[in-house]
Amino acid sequence: MNKIIALYQNEMIKISKKISLVVILALMICGVVGLAGLMKFQQSQQERYRNEQGREPDWAAEEMKYQLDMFHEQEDSLTAQIDAMDPDADDDRLFGLEEELRYVRRQISQIELAMEYDVGLYDEQSFLNDVINLLPDLWAEEQRLQALPPELRPADWAEQVAVVQQEESAYREVLESRDFHDYIELVRQGLPRSGMTDAMILIEQERLDLWYTLDPSGGMSGDMDYNQVRMVLDQRVSLRRSMLERIDYTSSQGPVPMTPDRYAELENQLAVLDYRIENNVLSSSSYEQSFSDMAVSSMAGFGMFMVVMMMLILAGGAISQEMATGSIKSLIIAPVRRWKIFTAKVLSLVSVSLIATILLYLVMILTHGLMFGFSSGQPYIFASHGQAGALSFAIYQLASLLVRWISVLVFIALALMLSVVTRNTAAAVGISMAIFFGHQLIGSFLMFLPRSEWVKFIPFEHFSLLPRFFPFADSGGSFITGAMSQTPRTTLLFSLLYLLVLLICMGYTALDSFSRRDIK
Amino acid sequence: MxxxxxxxxxxxxxxxxxxxxxxxxxxxxxxxxxxxxxxxxxxxxxxxxxxxxxxxxxxxxxxxxxxxxxxxxxxxxxxxxxxxxxxxxxxxxxxxxxxxxxxxxxxxxxxxxxxxxxxxxxxxxxxxxxxxxxxxxxxxxxxxxxxxxxxxxxxxxxxxxxxxxxxxxxxxxxxxxxxxxxxxxxxxxxxxxxxxxxxxxxxxxxxxxxxxxxxxxxxxLTDLSRQTTVYRILTPEAQAAAEILRPAYGEGIGELSEQGLDLEVATDRVPAVIRLLAMKGVDLYGVTRLESSLEDAFLQVTGGGLNIE
The missing domain is CATH 3.40.50.300 (P-loop containing nucleotide triphosphate hydrolases)
Incomplete structure (x- = not known):
């Protein structure tokens, strides 16, 4: 054991003097800082663009006027066309034109309404836009009721008309008062009339409550991204509904029957969503957040890429380079068994890769903190058995770098094995780099393979550990793991075992070759 | 010890x-x-x-x-x-x-x-x-x-x-x-x-x-190589010199050439050989000791009985 420690110390001294190590680490740090700087620059460009827009408040109003004129022109030309047509001739075409006319008139009334109540249709996002969208529907409904010939009117016709008119005036009041709470209450009152089931009404009511809690201004204050809030709430509704009706509405293939596994998944997704809403950490689609997140993921991806390159060069030359220069002689002649020399080499490579990963982590966290603010990082929110929890940004980033580091280990083993077996540095580094670059390509081809059993024994399937460790992460794509948005074919445990077996096989081949073969 | x-x-x-x-x-x-x-x-x-x-x-x-x-x-x-x-x-x-x-x-x-x-x-x-x-x-x-x-x-x-x-x-x-x-x-x-x-x-x-x-x-090793060593006697009259030396050193006479002859003789006899040849009027240009080759040396050491094919 003492001998292994002594050999390990020697290996670390040797590696620390390698120029390739210093160069690649320097490149890694420069690249990481540069990428973050690039993101910061783009963010500031975007901000400047927004500010410039803000300084010209008239553009939206002018746009509205322009659109209004355009729709008026269209209305004129459509009415002219309809008038010119023979009412009995072409039913389909007439119907189409009338439909178009209705649409244009609706647009006109919306724009006029927005102008009346001074709501920016194109530059503002708030519940007022929703009201403006909704009112024309009510008018249309009223018109339909009024247009019914008296003999077709139902018994409660007068009542229905009264309700619609009442809603109309209530929504107008909301436009007048700009009170989000009134709007929420109004929608809530309308729910029983919507024809939804009781359960769905309950879900909708939850949605309204959450909405008001999340953003009491309804988008007026600009604190929250209005569209994002709506998207999150819609997502929650579809999750709740899927679980309630046991039909999967969240699938991209449309509604499909629910499996128990899928149900458990959705349960966890719902828990995560609720945790986000409760703690006000919404997903990262707001523009400031997305630059910060993009910076983090590109830094991690590029940094780990450089770590892999460095380790392939170091491991690929670990044995063969010493053989080429002859410095292996002083190791062989020392009173240590060869497996100890090998073990010390492996330990030194593993610790160098770990040190580089942790260095990358520190540089990343520091750069990100300085450029985007130390509290801007997104935590990782996960759930199991319907219970949600959170990892802080700093811990989550460390953990995900360490997960990537696991696949780095496999490439170290590969390069080291080639270095020992071929005794040729160029071959070892070249082949292992080819496999590293190739595996991402092959990995993306494998996506198109049918889900048959043998596919899961292809090694490239198992390098994308990140989405398996952190299934609730927003984006898992990256350099080293290969973008893998699809659900993995195999479980995390299977992948880890597979990689372990791979590591042992390659390690044993290298060890056996190194301890038995003659050194001439 | x-x-x-x-x-x-x-x-x-x-x-x-x-x-x-x-x-x-x-x-x-x-x-x-x-x-x-x-x-x-x-x-x-x-x-x-x-x-x-x-x-x-x-x-x-x-x-x-x-x-x-x-x-x-x-x-x-x-x-x-x-x-x-x-x-x-x-x-x-x-x-x-x-x-x-x-x-x-x-x-x-x-x-x-x-x-x-x-x-x-x-x-x-x-x-x-x-x-x-x-x-x-x-x-x-x-x-x-x-x-x-x-x-x-x-x-x-x-x-x-x-x-x-x-x-x-x-x-x-x-x-x-x-x-x-x-x-x-x-x-x-x-x-x-x-x-x-x-x-x-x-x-x-x-x-x-x-x-x-x-x-x-x-x-x-050195004793053996000192005892019998090959000397090259540089003379244009190799044939005559060989005849002179034959009675006393006959078994040591080796290769004859235009430059001279090779003679295997104990080192302490070399002065006597030179004197004899000089007295008989043979022109002597020099006497050089031929480095005995490694194989010669170990053949001597081991008695020459080994087959080293």
């Missing part, structure tokens, strides 16, 4: 189908400089590399300081120091770091010992320079210092004089002799030059085509 430090028994090694070492056995004692002599390709380096752990023997035993290399590898190797061909050090590190790294792999090598060994090879002043700035001679000194750091009982140097200048060779010779005779180290040196061996070694093993032809003390 003589301790056997290195015992080699029935050592065998093949590369592919070719047998490189064929059942070699010999012993090396403490306190002697042991020469390993043979032409290039005879198997010297292969044998020594098996002792130093580079190659695995196909058969036979190697025992260093009483420990079998197969069963007690680390203990056996602990009493061995050596250099194979040129010492290869880590170029980007200083001489001192190179020595320290090597010292770490042995028990009980102190910093004082590092300085002591550096002083012994005359490198104490330049230990902190990077190895890549050293000359070949300096690298060899550091290599020797490395081999001596842990006070090995057995020191193996493969072709140590390669690339050394005459002064360096003399210095190395002195160091090795002192190590053997004063500190009782068993020193094994390989070479293909008999002349070098004669100046350095106490005993010599002669190896040819993977087989050991014999082990003799250097005194036995």
């Amino acid at each position: 003589m301790d056997t430090i290195l015992q080699i028994r029935q050592l065998e090694k093949s590369f592919g189908r070719r047998k490189i070492i064929d059942k070699i056995s010999f012993d090396v004692q403490a306190g002697e400089v042991f020469g390993f002599l043979g032409p290039n390709g005879a198997g010297k380096t292969t044998t020594l590399k098996m002792v130093m752990g580079f190659l695995q023997p196909d058969g036979g035993d190697i025992v260093i300081n009483g420990f079998d290399l197969k069963r007690h590898y680390e203990t056996a190797m602990g009493s061995l120091g050596g250099i194979v061909e040129n010492p290869e050090l880590y170029q980007d590190l200083s001489g001192r770091v190179n020595l320290k790294m090597y010292a770490r792999l042995h028990d009980g090598v102190t910093n004082d010992r590092i300085m002591e060994v550096a002083a012994m090879v005359g490198m104490q002043g330049r230990l902190d320079e990077k190895v890549k700035k050293y000359s070949l001679g300096m690298k060899q000194r550091i290599g020797l210092a490395q081999a001596l750091l842990h006070r090995p009982k057995l020191l193996i140097l493969d072709e140590p004089t390669n690339g050394l200048d005459p002064a360096g060779i003399r210095e190395l010779r002195d160091i090795l002799k002192r190590l053997a005779h004063e500190e009782h180290v068993a020193v094994v040196v390989s070479s293909h030059l008999l002349s070098e061996m004669q100046l350095m070694c106490d005993r010599v093993a002669i190896i040819h085509l993977g087989r050991l032809l014999g082990v003799r003390t250097i005194r036995e």
Whole structure:
């Protein structure tokens, strides 16, 4: 054991003097800082663009006027066309034109309404836009009721008309008062009339409550991204509904029957969503957040890429380079068994890769903190058995770098094995780099393979550990793991075992070759 | 008192189908400089590399300081120091770091010992320079210092004089002799030059085509070669000279040529031969001693009875 420690110390001294190590680490740090700087620059460009827009408040109003004129022109030309047509001739075409006319008139009334109540249709996002969208529907409904010939009117016709008119005036009041709470209450009152089931009404009511809690201004204050809030709430509704009706509405293939596994998944997704809403950490689609997140993921991806390159060069030359220069002689002649020399080499490579990963982590966290603010990082929110929890940004980033580091280990083993077996540095580094670059390509081809059993024994399937460790992460794509948005074919445990077996096989081949073969 | 430090028994090694070492056995004692002599390709380096752990023997035993290399590898190797061909050090590190790294792999090598060994090879002043700035001679000194750091009982140097200048060779010779005779180290040196061996070694093993032809003390070797040596008598009248010499030295007369004749004769008889020829009026341009070849030497040593095909 003492001998292994002594050999390990020697290996670390040797590696620390390698120029390739210093160069690649320097490149890694420069690249990481540069990428973050690039993101910061783009963010500031975007901000400047927004500010410039803000300084010209008239553009939206002018746009509205322009659109209004355009729709008026269209209305004129459509009415002219309809008038010119023979009412009995072409039913389909007439119907189409009338439909178009209705649409244009609706647009006109919306724009006029927005102008009346001074709501920016194109530059503002708030519940007022929703009201403006909704009112024309009510008018249309009223018109339909009024247009019914008296003999077709139902018994409660007068009542229905009264309700619609009442809603109309209530929504107008909301436009007048700009009170989000009134709007929420109004929608809530309308729910029983919507024809939804009781359960769905309950879900909708939850949605309204959450909405008001999340953003009491309804988008007026600009604190929250209005569209994002709506998207999150819609997502929650579809999750709740899927679980309630046991039909999967969240699938991209449309509604499909629910499996128990899928149900458990959705349960966890719902828990995560609720945790986000409760703690006000919404997903990262707001523009400031997305630059910060993009910076983090590109830094991690590029940094780990450089770590892999460095380790392939170091491991690929670990044995063969010493053989080429002859410095292996002083190791062989020392009173240590060869497996100890090998073990010390492996330990030194593993610790160098770990040190580089942790260095990358520190540089990343520091750069990100300085450029985007130390509290801007997104935590990782996960759930199991319907219970949600959170990892802080700093811990989550460390953990995900360490997960990537696991696949780095496999490439170290590969390069080291080639270095020992071929005794040729160029071959070892070249082949292992080819496999590293190739595996991402092959990995993306494998996506198109049918889900048959043998596919899961292809090694490239198992390098994308990140989405398996952190299934609730927003984006898992990256350099080293290969973008893998699809659900993995195999479980995390299977992948880890597979990689372990791979590591042992390659390690044993290298060890056996190194301890038995003659050194001439 | 003589301790056997290195015992080699029935050592065998093949590369592919070719047998490189064929059942070699010999012993090396403490306190002697042991020469390993043979032409290039005879198997010297292969044998020594098996002792130093580079190659695995196909058969036979190697025992260093009483420990079998197969069963007690680390203990056996602990009493061995050596250099194979040129010492290869880590170029980007200083001489001192190179020595320290090597010292770490042995028990009980102190910093004082590092300085002591550096002083012994005359490198104490330049230990902190990077190895890549050293000359070949300096690298060899550091290599020797490395081999001596842990006070090995057995020191193996493969072709140590390669690339050394005459002064360096003399210095190395002195160091090795002192190590053997004063500190009782068993020193094994390989070479293909008999002349070098004669100046350095106490005993010599002669190896040819993977087989050991014999082990003799250097005194036995030189005595024999002194007793009968071939001299070339330079004269245009070779035929006449041969006739004159035939009665007394008939069995020693060798090849006749236009330059002269070769005569195998004891060294102490050479003046008498010259006098005889001069008296008979033969023109003498010179008499040179022909270096007896290595094969001649060991053929003599071993009685000439070996088939060395």
